[in-house]
Amino acid sequence: MKFLNDMALFVEVVKAKSFRGAADAIGMPNSTLSRRISALEKTLGLRLLHRTTRKITLTEAGQIYYERCKRIVDEAKLAQEQLSEMLTQPSGVLRASLPVDFTVTYMAPLIAEFAKLYPGIVFDFDLTSRWVDLVNEPFDVAIRIGKPENSQLIARPLAVLPTYLYASPRYLDRSGEPAKPADLANHECLGIMKADTWTLHNGTNTTKISIGSRFTLNSVGMICRLATLDMGIIMMMEKIVADDIASGRLRRVLPQWRGAPVSACAITATRLLPAKTQHFIKFLQEHLGKV
CATH class of the missing domain: 1.10.10.10 (Winged helix-like DNA-binding domain superfamily/Winged helix DNA-binding domain)
Known part of the structure; x- marks a missing residue:
């Protein structure tokens, strides 16, 4: 040089x-x-x-x-x-693995805005809940909720989103409405995957509650749908259930308590990223938490 x-x-x-x-x-x-x-x-x-x-x-x-x-x-x-x-107007195919329900609810408007800003980028999205293999599969980035399973991958935080408890009015009429977190032990609580505990806090106190359910699910959309069908209580990000809240199909449970916040992150196999991927991640970091 x-x-x-x-x-x-x-x-x-x-x-x-x-x-x-x-x-x-x-x-x-x-x-x-x-x-x-x-x-x-x-x-x-x-x-x-x-x-x-x-x-x-x-x-x-x-x-x-x-x-x-x-x-x-x-x-x-x-x-x-x-x-x-190239750095100001990146181009090429951006291949990303995205979680289905989170993408449809939170990310779709941002993706549309990003696409308008960078007309040279073509998008190849795989909407799936599985943890893709970023080393051996042709993805530039994966957007995931929670911590990556592989500690060798590079995780960049995008947003931290609060969660709350929800249930249908008919479920609460039938099963009774919990008055305190400990009452959840007597309810059907629909958790993602094999979650057997929920952590709740009210700004002063934090408590961990054991939960039980007849369902083991890996779909946020299915969990929300079961809740609207009176099958139990869910812990969910507010925007995911906004339409169900507005229509009266769901309502807040234990409103003075909230669940552990959900972290969204962008995961890559390397820190050396092409401009298209850098711009996509930076855009999400700047806007996702404001949605």
């Missing part, structure tokens, strides 16, 4: 036809610039410039070297410009 920089300095000196003119143009002390060019000549073992008190001229070797340097420096500048353009 230093050698390329010295070549660029040499080109500037030749263009300006003086050390002082070049030094003023690039913002470098004249003495420093002169030493750098002298060191370049020593490294090459060639005299590149004839120096006089009034002007500088190229030697024969200097003319050949200048033509080659100018071509290399121009190509480097063009490459830098192209890279800058």
Whole structure:
């Protein structure tokens, strides 16, 4: 890199036809610039410039070297410009694994906004609840709820979302409404996967409750649907059940308590990401928590 920089300095000196003119143009002390060019000549073992008190001229070797340097420096500048353009307007196929219900409810409006900002990106989304293999499967990023199972992966936090307890009015009429967290032990509590405890807090106290259910599920949508069908109490992010709350199919249970917050994160196999992936993750970090 230093050698390329010295070549660029040499080109500037030749263009300006003086050390002082070049030094003023690039913002470098004249003495420093002169030493750098002298060191370049020593490294090459060639005299590149004839120096006089009034002007500088190229030697024969200097003319050949200048033509080659100018071509290399121009190509480097063009490459830098192209890279800058790629970073500001990334393109290509963005392959992402996304959780179904969370994506439909929280991320869909953000994805539409992101797509408008970056028309050069094509989207290949796989909506699934499984933990995909980012090392061996062709995904740029996976958006997941909770901590990654593989500690070797890179997890970038996107948002922390609160959760609350909900149930249908008919379920509560039939089974009774819990007055305190301990009462949940006597209720059908629909948890995701094989969760057997819920952690609740009210701003002052925190308690962990053992829960039980006849259902083992890995679908947020199915859990919410069962709750609207009077099958039990759920702990869920508010936006996921917003329509059910508005329609009266569900209502808050133990409203003074809330569940453990849910963390959404972007998971990648490496920290070295293409521009399209960097921009997607940054956009979600800036906007997801505000949805």
